[in-house]
Amino acid sequence: MKKILLLLVAFMSIVTLTSCNKTPLEKVLKDVKNNHPKTITLSDYTNFKWDEVWIISGSISGRYIILMREHNIDVKKVEKPKRKYGKYQELSKTVVYVYNKKVVYYEFPPDNRDREFSLLGFVEPYALLDFNLERGQIMVVS
Template sequence: MCLFLTNCSKTPLEKVLKDIEENHPKTITLSDYTNFKWDEAWLIYGNVGVSYLKFMRDQNINVERIDDTIKMWKEFSNTIVYIYNKKVVYYEFPPDNRDGEIFGFVEPYALLDFKLERGQIVVVSSNNSVCEVKDRDLVPIKPIKIYENMDEKLK
């Protein structure tokens, strides 16, 4: 039973951020912060939208779960998409400072980042999702795939 609803409903990346702030680990394992099954996590930094979803479909990934929210994707550059058996099971955006926003007066910035290059996709497996922690940046140690310059390639 949860005493504080906010503690129970934290996203995996919110849990990572809290752990980093409280415990200052040198590495984290993404799969330790999820309560669902996934094979791969796609860390994406780019103009995520229809072209990225098409690219994922071309990789035989069922993106049906996120098709309906494509308008929301266009507002963000950083995204993590969790995939199980070639199907998107969950996706999220790194936590940012917008929780304290009042009437849109806060300039948004990420509180947690993967420090990817623009247009880069890094894929990690759930079996090896270890990331080095550098301040509030997560750097995947052993990605299984890296796609470069995808903003240009997917135009």
């Protein structure tokens, strides 16, 4: 009986840990699909402190890093962007969370890169969560 109880506790721990592994924007996407909210409050989906969010139309790159430096933000965390599937996410938007003028976390909105393939090969990636910004636009939320 104790072995079964221990296995059950271990299983529940694994389920809890893996469900908490989602990025804030993956949590937003799930909530949008399930509940269709009209307003999204990013602080409801994050478990870390931030006081400003930069939503950038395009992947984080030199010019956005320079712009953030001009606003006295420490950008060491984003100087070498994450890679996904062997290449940078050039086609992605970037969401950068800032706390006390220091980047604490950044992420790319979920896309179809790991879900869709065609008979001819890879399908052109598209964002599953889009902020409807024109290329080059930035929205800062605080």
